[in-house]
Amino acid sequence: MRTSPALRAAALAAAVTVLLPITACSESGNKDDPDGPQSSPLAVNAAEASGSGDLASQKLTWKPCPAPSPAQGSGKAPSPLPGGTPWECSFMRAPLDYAKPEGETVQLALIRARAKNQDERIGSLIFNFGGPGASGVATLPAFGTDYDKLRARYDLVSFDPRGVGRSDGVECETDKQLDARFETDSTPDTSAEVNAFVKNTKAFAQACEKNSGRQLPYVGTTDAARDMDLMRQVLGDKKLYYFGISYGTQLGGVYAHLFPKNVGRSVLDAVVDPTLDSEQSSLGQAKGFQLALNNFTQDCVDRGAACKLPGSTSKEVEQGVAGLLAQLEKKPIQGLGSRQLTQTLATTGIAAALYSKQTWPLLEQGLDEADGGNGALLLALADSLNGRSENGQYDNSVAANTAINCADSKQRFTADQTEAKLPEFRSASKIFGDYLGWSLMACTGWPVPGAWNTPDVSAPGAAPILVVGNTGDPATPYEGSKAMADALGKGVGVEMTYEGQGHGAYNSGNACVQKTVGGYLLEGKVPAAGTVCR
Numbered sequence: 304m305r306t307s308p309a310l311r312a313a314a315l316a317a318a319v320t321v322l323l324p325i326t327a328c329s330e331s332g333n334k335d336d337p338d339g340p341q342s343s344p345l346a347v348n349a350a351e352a353s354g355s356g357d358l359a360s361q362k363l364t365w366k367p368c369p370a371p372s373p374a375q376g377s378g379k380a381p382s383p384l385p386g387g388t389p390w391e392c393s394f395m396r397a398p399l400d401y402a403k404p405e406g407e408t409v410q411l412a413l414i415r416a417r418a419k420n421q422d423e424r425i426g427s428l429i430f431n432f433g434g435p436g437a438s439g440v441a442t443l444p445a446f447g448t449d450y451d452k453l454r455a456r457y458d459l460v461s462f463d464p465r466g467v468g469r470s471d472g473v474e475c476e477t478d479k480q481l482d483a484r485f486e487t488d489s490t491p492d493t494s495a496e497v498n499a500f501v502k503n504t505k506a507f508a509q510a511c512e513k514n515s516g517r518q519l520p521y522v523g524t525t526d527a528a529r530d531m532d533l534m535r536q537v538l539g540d541k542k543l544y545y546f547g548i549s550y551g552t553q554l555g556g557v558y559a560h561l562f563p564k565n566v567g568r569s570v571l572d573a574v575v576d577p578t579l580d581s582e583q584s585s586l587g588q589a590k591g592f593q594l595a596l597n598n599f600t601q602d603c604v605d606r607g608a609a610c611k612l613p614g615s616t617s618k619e620v621e622q623g624v625a626g627l628l629a630q631l632e633k634k635p636i637q638g639l640g641s642r643q644l645t646q647t648l649a650t651t652g653i654a655a656a657l658y659s660k661q662t663w664p665l666l667e668q669g670l671d672e673a674d675g676g677n678g679a680l681l682l683a684l685a686d687s688l689n690g691r692s693e694n695g696q697y698d699n700s701v702a703a704n705t706a707i708n709c710a711d712s713k714q715r716f717t718a719d720q721t722e723a724k725l726p727e728f729r730s731a732s733k734i735f736g737d738y739l740g741w742s743l744m745a746c747t748g749w750p751v752p753g754a755w756n757t758p759d760v761s762a763p764g765a766a767p768i769l770v771v772g773n774t775g776d777p778a779t780p781y782e783g784s785k786a787m788a789d790a791l792g793k794g795v796g797v798e799m800t801y802e803g804q805g806h807g808a809y810n811s812g813n814a815c816v817q818k819t820v821g822g823y824l825l826e827g828k829v830p831a832a833g834t835v836c837r
Contacts, residue, residue: 358396358408359536365391368414371441375468376690376698381414381444384451388416390444395537397465397530399521409518411530412469414440415460416447426540426567428457428824429531431464433549433573435524436703438468449810450546452817456825457544464554465530466515466522467703473522475511475702478695482642485689488632489647490737500741501718505748511702512750519751522703523710524758528558532565542567542766544824548807549573549779555768556760556787559795563765568824572771573807576783577760577790581712582724582743586731587780589739593732595657595777596621598804599666611671624653625733627674636678639686644678650738652684657777660804660811709746713753716743760787765795767829769820773811775804788832799834808836 368390370380381390392414399407418424430450432442439461443450450459463470476484484503491497511519531554535543544567547555552571559566579587600620603610614620628646635643644652656666662684669680690698716724721743728740746753762768768791772784781800788796801808801816808816815836822828 358398358404358533361395361537363393363395363413363537365393365415368392368440368444371438372469373696374472374699375438375441375463376700377692377694377696378441381447384416384447384454386419388419388454390447391415391417392440394469395462395534397533399518401526401529409465409471409521411465411534412440412463413460413534414443414462415458416444416454417458418456419454420456423456424458425456425825426458426542426544427460427535427538428453428544428546429534430459430461430546431548431551431554432461433547433551434467434700434704435464435550435554435707436467436700437550438463438698438700440468446810449812452821453546453824458538460534460538462530462534464522464527464703464707466518466706468699471518472699473511473518473702473706474514474699475507475705478697480510481689481691481697481701482695485648485651485685485691486643486645487647488645489741490650491741497718497722501744501747504744507705508746508748508750511706515702515706516750519706519710521710522706523754524554524557524707525561525754527554527707528561531558532562535565540567541565543569545569546809546824547571548810550575552770552779552787553577553758553760556762556791557758559762559765559768559791560758560760563762566762566765566768568766568827569768570771570809570820570824571768571787572809572820573776573779574770574772574784574787575779576786577758578786579783580756581708581714581746582716585739585742586728587782588778589728589731589735591777591780592654592657592735592739594780595775595804596624596653596732596734598775599657599663600624602663603667611667621734623674624670627670628734631673631678636673636676638678638682642682644673644682644685647738648685649673649678649681650735651688652681654735654738654777655684655688658806705745705749709749709753710751711754711758712746713756714743715746715749715753717747718744760790762791762795765791767797768795769799769823769830770796771799771801771808771816771820773801773803773805773808775802776806778806797829797832799830799832800836802835802837 368381371378383389394410396408396410398404399409440463443461466473487503488496491500543565545555553575555571600617603612603620612620613623631649632646635645638644656662673681690700725740729736770784770788772781774781788798803811819830
């Protein structure tokens with residue numbers, strides 16, 4: 304499962320989810336130099352990217368941002384921030400293969416909102432919102448007001464990592480094929496269902512190779528980290544100022560390992576445990592989503608008659624959820640239009656709503672309505688996690704997520720190996736065990752080998768990195784924050800705890816978290832290790 308769909312879920316609650324990944328002159332100090340064309344071919348000779356052939360001396364052209372492309376999720380062009388500051392977009396070129404810096408390049412889509420006070424500007428604060436596969440260009444303006452306090456001294460900047468959105472986005476299956484894929488039973492119980500699941504998994508990998516084989520070897524986290532260091536130089540900063548969320552914490556850790564001397568003030572929020580391989584990470588997510596479900600069902604019980612779901616104990620409420628899923632496996636119900644809500648899509652919708660406490664009311668409503676035969680809301684929640692818009696178009700987050708994860712992870716599982724591991728997953732979660740257990744096969748048949756079992760994030764000599772864990776986080780369990788802080792190294796990782804619910808801490812709106820994070824990023828005040836916010 305992806306690690307950062309919380310933002311989409313929150314947007315769904317508000318009206319509305321989810322590392323990685325023009326010519327430009329370095330921006331230095333407070334000045335902006337908009338020279339060079341904004342649009343360009345996706346792959347050109349690197350020597351043509353600037354007059355000197357040096358990509359670090361590119362000149363970026365910043366222009367008003369267009370509406371997000373289908374690969375970014377579609378929608379309207381971003382509105383100005385309060386006060387009228389506009390969002391500006393550009394493209395930066397980077398080597399397709401860093402082993403061949405003079406060869407082909409890819410263009411990376413960037414977005415920014417300039418600092419409020421240019422005289423006190425520190426630099427550019429670069430965001431990665433996770434996934435992997437989330438479009439930073441689409442996500443930052445959608446939640447820009449949540450981070451607007453940080454614009455006091457930073458240009459807020461994000462980007463579509465290579466393979467994502469407008470950054471030479473990975474293409475795999477068509478919208479129609481993706482609909483069929485997500486309707487397929489992802490928790491197979493019979494040999495026929497297992498065969499169909501394996502066939503669909505391999506077909507997806509083959510489609511990705513057919514449509515995007517050129518870039519698949521070059522979309523991993525290491526390449527994205529190198530892109531960020533190039534971005535730092537192009538933006539004119541001596542240090543990288545960084546805010547990584549969910550998978551973005553892994554990207555930030557890998558960057559710190561590769562470029563420890565270039566690390567500036569950095570925050571890692573909703574932390575991926577860098578010591579776990581893909582199997583252990585999926586098992587941890589099963590436990591994390593079960594914890595979040597337990598918290599949701601207990602909240603329902605605590606509210607008594609105000610909660611629509613049956614059950615006088617947390618366990619009884621969960622039994623009702625399990626019963627609904629069992630019924631859906633036998634007989635799907637009406638969803639949206641001609642589409643039906645299957646067991647798999649219902650489980651996806653439940654998971655999507657657990658990313659944020661803000662969406663718990665939607666989960667309660669969706670479960671209640673589904674119990675009465677109306678699966679529309681749970682299906683809409685599933686669509687938000689799967690990157691499907693109302694018009695049936697998918698963004699490329701699923702394709703990018705798979706491509707990046709499989710470029711990173713060496714682990715590949717057969718159906719027999721996966722079935723042997725299911726008992727442990729079921730023990731971790733009755734609701735999500737099979738769902739996440741079978742996800743181990745996501746890279747089966749992938750045409751590109753993975754880079755590691757676990758990433759190296761040790762960063763001796765780096766500046767302090769604030770590592771923020773949330774005790775109720777379903778997607779990146781709390782234990783990952785200590786593991787990341789320890790792995791970064793003594794004097795580098797500074798662990799901080801938020802005792803809350805949902806995926807992430809800063810975007811919860813908690814005043815203590817925002818004050819502490821802001822104090823570090825804006826004033827350089829490193830909090831004491833072990834700081835707790837409630």
